[in-house]
Amino acid sequence: MSELIDARGLSCPQPVMMAKKALDSSKESELEIMVDNATARDNLLRLAKHSGCKADVTSDGEDFIVKITR
Amino acid sequence: MFRNKSVLITGGVIGALSVILTVFGNPANMGICVACFIRDIAGALGLHRAEVVQYLRPEIPGFILGAFIISVFAGEFRTRGGSAPLTRFFIGFFVMIGALVFLGCPLRMVLRLASGDLNALVGFLGFAVGIYAGLQWLKKGFSLGRSYKIEKGNGYILPLFAVALIIFALISPSFIFHSTKGPGSMSAPFILSLGVGLLVGILAQRSRICMAGGLRDVFLMKDFHLFSGFITIFAVALVFNFIFGNFRLGFTGQPIAHSDGLWNFLGMFLAGYGSVLLGGCPLRQCILAGEGDTDAAVTFLGMLLGAAFSHNFGLASSAEGVTAGGQVSVIIGIILLTGLAYLNIAKSFSSNKKRR
Numbered sequence: 001m002s003e004l005i006d007a008r009g010l011s012c013p014q015p016v017m018m019a020k021k022a023l024d025s026s027k028e029s030e031l032e033i034m035v036d037n038a039t040a041r042d043n044l045l046r047l048a049k050h051s052g053c054k055a056d057v058t059s060d061g062e063d064f065i066v067k068i069t070r
Numbered sequence: 071m072f073r074n075k076s077v078l079i080t081g082g083v084i085g086a087l088s089v090i091l092t093v094f095g096n097p098a099n100m101g102i103c104v105a106c107f108i109r110d111i112a113g114a115l116g117l118h119r120a121e122v123v124q125y126l127r128p129e130i131p132g133f134i135l136g137a138f139i140i141s142v143f144a145g146e147f148r149t150r151g152g153s154a155p156l157t158r159f160f161i162g163f164f165v166m167i168g169a170l171v172f173l174g175c176p177l178r179m180v181l182r183l184a185s186g187d188l189n190a191l192v193g194f195l196g197f198a199v200g201i202y203a204g205l206q207w208l209k210k211g212f213s214l215g216r217s218y219k220i221e222k223g224n225g226y227i228l229p230l231f232a233v234a235l236i237i238f239a240l241i242s243p244s245f246i247f248h249s250t251k252g253p254g255s256m257s258a259p260f261i262l263s264l265g266v267g268l269l270v271g272i273l274a275q276r277s278r279i280c281m282a283g284g285l286r287d288v289f290l291m292k293d294f295h296l297f298s299g300f301i302t303i304f305a306v307a308l309v310f311n312f313i314f315g316n317f318r319l320g321f322t323g324q325p326i327a328h329s330d331g332l333w334n335f336l337g338m339f340l341a342g343y344g345s346v347l348l349g350g351c352p353l354r355q356c357i358l359a360g361e362g363d364t365d366a367a368v369t370f371l372g373m374l375l376g377a378a379f380s381h382n383f384g385l386a387s388s389a390e391g392v393t394a395g396g397q398v399s400v401i402i403g404i405i406l407l408t409g410l411a412y413l414n415i416a417k418s419f420s421s422n423k424k425r426r
Contacts, residue, residue: 009153009216011349012283013290017208020291036219038146039278046295062148062219 002030007040008063015040016047019068023051031068034060041066076277077295081302083273087266088181088303089310091129094258098316098325099185102129102270103178104352105169105341106326108370109377109386110254111235114247117374118381122252126239128260130356131232132267134370137275137360138229139268144276149225151364153217157410158365161344162372163379164403165352168340170377170386171396172196173327175352176281176341180300182327184307186319189327189334196335200342201285207411212347214414217365225362228370232360236264253326271360280354282345326389333392333400340403347411 003026007015019033035041041057044066048055054069088101100106106123113124141147169175172193174182179197182190238246239260249255257263273279277299284297311317321329328334345351348369350358355373358366380386385396 009150009218011153011214011217012280013208013286013349014213017290036150037148042278046293047291050291050293 002032002067003028004032004034006034008034008036010040012039013043016043019044019047019066023053023068023070029070033066033068034063035066036063038064040064044068074295076273077279077299078302080270080273080277080279081299082306084177084270084279085184085303085306085308086310087270089307089314089316091258091263091266092316093314094262095256096258096263097253097256099182099187100174100178100253100326101181102266103174103181104130104133104356105166105175105373105377106173106178106253108166108352108373109170109381112374112377113249113254113381114238116245116247117378120381120386121247121254122249123254123381124247124249125254125257126235126246126248127257128236128239128264129267129270131235132264132269133271133274133353133356134229134232134360135236136268136271137357138232138271140272140275141361146275147225147362149220149222149362149364150217151220151224152215153365154214154414155365155368157214157414158348158369159372159375161348161407161410162355162369163376164407165341165344165348166373166376167380167385167396167399167403168337168344169352170337170380171392171400172334172337172341173387176338176345177303177351177353179338180281180303181307182324184304185311185324186317187324187327188319188321189324189329189331192331192334193338196338197342198285200339200344201282201346202289203339204343204346204411205286205289207347207415211415211417212411213416214347214349215416217363220364222362224364227364228359228367271357274353274357275361278354280350282342282351283354285342286346328387328389328391330387330392333387333397336400336404337387337396340400340407343404343407347407
């Protein structure tokens with residue numbers, strides 16, 4: 001079971017804030033965040049690194065799905 | 071890995087080239103200033119008639135086109151729009167008002183600091199507090215909403231406007247104004263300014279450097295990644311200012327600056343506050359506009375109008391000091407942005423979540 005957050009089209013730093021909030025509050029071991037630009041993708045990868053989590057990126061058309069696993 | 075270093079490289083290049091542009095003729099501590107240069111462009115287009123600040127600065131179209139070219143090559147050019155464009159226009163307008171009361175965008179603030187102008191330290195404090203204040207709204211759920219993918223042609227408009235500005239600068243038609251005295255008359259050679267603009271546009275697009283984002287991420291996540299670019303600009307410009315003998319520590323007699331502490335603080339407070347609500351500083355808006363973000367392009371136009379208003383209605387400061395109109399506008403700007411922030415608190419992000 002994983003949670004998918006749709007953060008496409010949101011300005012900085014909202015995708016990261018949404019992911020951080022979910023990481024802090026959710027008990028899920030996996031979190032997926034969908035974003036539509038490389039800046040948000042990179043910010044999420046940095047958040048995962050800072051939080052000591054693993055992160056993988058897959059492309060979905062022009063969007064990216066960042067999977068954060070703790 | 072490159073991404074981590076690219077922000078340092080970008081900061082270093084901006085710091086060095088900013089001082090070099092002043093050596094080649096740009097006004098003091100104004101190697102690069104997004105606010106001042108947009109103001110000069112507004113003047114050159116006749117949108118305001120302040121005779122000392124009219125010049126089609128090639129650096130700005132350089133930023134936009136550098137970001138456009140590299141984002142096309144890197145596959146990152148994405149045409150998008152629809153995230154509260156009018157609100158962004160309005161915020162961009164007031165970011166410019168605040169910056170011109172202080173006399174510089176966040177980037178020039180760092181450059182002024184690196185030449186020993188302590189008024190910029192007061193401005194920096196205001197900027198930091200403004201970012202912190204804006205961040206509180208983001209934590210409460212402030213959002214200007216989503217942007218959506220739109221047809222590519224929409225994303226070409228601002229880059230084409232940048233091309234038009236370069237053509238006007240080259241052929242100087244009679245309707246383009248060019249200062250014969252004051253800061254607008256001082257400039258590095260056209261080709262050097264354009265080259266630096268393009269290079270900075272390319273590097274800023276790759277590194278995502280952002281003066282507002284730097285402090286915001288420090289406050290939000292103790293993440294110093296973007297802020298390291300901010301520090302590098304300062305450090306490298308400081309070294310270059312020492313080399314070229316530009317460093318002079320103090321509050322008074324600083325070039326194109328005033329020493330009214332309260333309004334240096336509040337002007338940059340407004341610039342920082344608005345930049346956080348927009349999601350990026352004035353430089354970042356130019357870069358995003360080059361990447362196809364039409365909301366950032368609208369913000370750019372808001373900044374252009376803000377600059378025109380600033381000089382049409384005597385709101386901008388000068389070395390002589392701050393004007394009454396400037397003071398009133400900054401206060402109105404802070405109040406209006408606060409109201410806007412309150413009215414744009416999204417009810418819930420829960421609709422963004424799905425389980426699967």
